[in-house]
Amino acid sequence: MEHTVTTLPTARQPGCPFDPPKELIEIREHGPISRYLFPGGHQGWLVTGYDLVRSVLADRRFSSRKELMRHHPLIDYGDIEVPPAPPGEFLLMDEPQHSRYRKPLVGRFTVRRIRLLTERIEQITADHLDAMERSGPTADLVTAFAKPIPSIVICELLGVPYEDRGSFQENIDKFLGGEAGEEELIAAYVATQQYLEELVAAKRVNPTDDVLSDLLDSDLTDEELKGMALILLSAGYDTTANMLALGTFALLRNPEQLAALRAEPALVDGAVEELLRYLTVVKQLVRVALEDVELGGRTVKAGSTVILSYNTANRDPERFADPHVLDLRRQDGGHLAFGHGVHQCLGQQLARVEMRVALPALLTRFPTLRLAVPAEEVALRPESADVFGVKSLPVTWDA
Template sequence: MEHTVTALPTARQSGCPFDPPKELTEARAQSPISRLTFADGHQGWLVTGYDLVRSILADPRFSSRRELMRHHPLIDYGDVETPPAAPGEFLLMDEPLHGRYRKPLVGKFTVRRMRQLTERVEQITADHLDAMEKAGPPTDLVTAFAKPIPAMMICELLGVPYEDRGSFQSQVESLISGQVGDDEMLTAYTSVQHYLAELVTAKRADPTDDVLSDLVDGDFTDEELRGIGFLLLAAGLDTTANMLALGTFALLRNPAQLAALRADPALTDRAVEELLRYLSVAKQFYRVALEDVEVGGHTITAGTMIILAYHAANRDPQRFADPHLLDLRRDDGGHLAFGHGVHQCLGQQLARVEMRVAFPALVNRFPTLRLAVPAEEVGLRPEAADIHGVTSLPVTWDV
């Protein structure tokens, strides 16, 4: 029997900022795939079951091409045409174009290479903890810790000169914060794109030890390199920053789990994977059927859009025991926080390194770390935002 959801659920339950919307959980209990009406009336599908989400992500009959994403679950754009992804922004492309951009980057993001960056992540983390300690409590952990660490690492990867990093990060912050108006966001977007174009030109003239410099000898145009730089920036900063902030919030709300992490450094790797599963900050991704495809007993016709609800799939009781519990000792693995298939997150190993360093360093430096406001007063990002997180996280500690 076909289950129907009339609109994409986005509202979190009061007092449950880490859980998916209740309606998503209820929809998954009825069926791992449901009919969904998009804002413009398009009849698409919502996939909430772990197995189905994973299978669709690995199925080339479902497309990631931006120009095919003609509908939005929450906004009716009317007859506005969706342009193709900009050159280099391969997340919104299919094979073979996707592979042309991605394959030269794979070697830059290996587990081994990312582990080599651990020492630099440790230094950046220690510097920000030193600054927090010197300034004293209270502080906003988002601005003091969660955002600067991935921002600095992205600057290192792209080879942004030290003297430019302050202004560059300021423009990026305006772009990804979701807290500025359309005009300011457009200005920030234009500024970031302009700076990346200048950076590509500089790398061609004088390559340094960074990802962009590694690519300038290939067959990419300046426009393609700029697009690659923008994609790495957009994909690698906002997600990790929100994992660090929301992850700390979740640990502070689960003191037994926080105590376990402090007591057992060997728990760190497993704790990071569990936080990734539990929080699923990248809530959902879209696909479009390129042909009629049978999924979960239903025929998804060509041209139909699908929403893959990562946060619901990562809480699927058919895959994870007691999925709504944060259990840092969980060992069933296999979460979809980084996706699956050819589009699985390229920078996942760097994100893991940052979290494996940052979480234990923070909670051990400040043993009495706690919220400085009631939990219900912590500001959450807009419910319609694609990336879940907090706008600020006021914390304090004993001095």
């Protein structure tokens, strides 16, 4: 009998903040694809298996276009018409529009270019660890470490002046954090849009050494540059900030793995990949079938909305041995934390470098680092947030 899901599980189990919702794992046990009845009655699909999620991400018969995203996994939008993505916001576009915006950025995010940033990331990290040490021996790791490092890096890449960064980050946190009320969220989003518009205009007058200034000689309009900046900002800050905080939390809750990373610095590359797989802070994405597609023995009809469950795909026992175990020496790599296909995360190398630099530096500077509250009291971000993480992470160490 075909399995039908009527509610997308979102609640994590008490004491298990790193695992996907138990009910979601149970859904995958029925098979890698299930029918999903969306609020409002749309008959769509929920894909929970690794191979099928990867297959959809590589298949251009499945669309990312915003105007097709009429069905939300948790909310009934009724008959509301969804407009196309604003100029430049290429994550919500298909080819050829997607490539028009992505291609000019690819050269700015190569492995080689990002490695050249390593020294600057090391300095930013050291500065914040110095500040933690001076004000310690306690800290909220989110505000003292996890947020400011990627925030400063992305602000420097976009050329945001130093004096603007405080209010800029505050507005970003409001519209990405999942806790702001509707009015506050809209106000923060509009303020960020307005600021980016002014920033692009300022670069036209006085270009500096940053990604936006590099693009001024292209045929991209100011409106398009603003949209591209918003995508870079959203993808390059919030995800990495939550990986740094949640990754530290996971290591502190797995002392054997933490000890291995401290003892073997060369383990850091594998540790970063395993944390990305194990935590999967971007929980799911949505695609829409442009034509009838055979998927996992089912026919996905044209116009059907498909939910891709990243966090169950990255915990699929048919792909990963002991998938619910954090194993920094894991050999079966190939996680989907950065997606796959043409929309694979443009800033993945930057995120990797930030984690490879920041996590070992933190653990080396504070060898007695530990939670300052019981693990069950660590406040998690609401499930309404697009990116999973912790709101705060109180830590302490021996002075």
